[in-house]
Amino acid sequence: MPPFFRxxxxxxxxxxSFLPIEDQLQFRLTCAYIYDVIPPLSHEELLLAESTNWARRKDVYACRYCLRLRPASQFAESMLRRRRSREGRDSSKRFCVDCGLKPRNGTARYGPGAHVIVHGRFYVVCLYCGTFQPGATDFLGRHTSYCVKCSS
Ligand SMILES: [Zn+2]
Ligand SMILES: [Zn+2]
Structure with a gap:
């Protein structure tokens, strides 16, 4: 056993707690014991971590609900822009697509008919089948509130 573990x-x-924040995050994932012993970062700490060069390089952002740093591809584009961008005034309000679809304590975020753009692709919580799917566009190219499957 390495001395540290004794x-x-x-x-x-x-x-x-003296490690740089990115090392704390990675260290917590090194083994089950450490994961149990070291407390997870708070939302405030995650927002600080988000502005480090490490987070910029990895292109990760904090989610207020699952309290994780997740890749940009897990967020709607509107969650990464302007006031919700890194160090933006409302960055603390940002949440990931998974959390938007599965509310934990009743606060509906992406409800039926919600339009969500992820990495330039249009998704919808379909009004017909209720699932989160690539969204259909109408004959004028406008986004509809139905998924591609339901409108074909
Ligand atoms: Zn989340
Ligand atoms: Zn559908």
Whole structure:
């Protein structure tokens, strides 16, 4: 056993808190013991982590509901722009697509008919089948509130 692991858990927590935030995040994923012992980062800490060069390089953003840093591809484009961009005034309000689709405590986010653009692609919570799918456009190219399957 490496000497570090012979220390008591309180010291693991203390030592880890001195690591740069990106190292804390990665260290927590190194083994099940550490994952249990080291507390997860708070939303505030995740928002700080988000502005590091490390997070910019990895293109990850904080989600207020699952409290994780997730790749840009897991967010609607509107969640990454303007006031919800990195260090934006409302960055703390940002949530990922998964959390938008599966509310945990009743606050509906992406409800029936919601239009969500992810990486330039149009998705919809279909008004007909109720699932989150690539959305259909009408004959004028406008976004509809139905999925591609239901409108074909
Ligand atoms: Zn989330
Ligand atoms: Zn549908």
């Amino acid at each position: 220390l008591p858990p309180e010291l693991h927590v203390l030592i880890t």
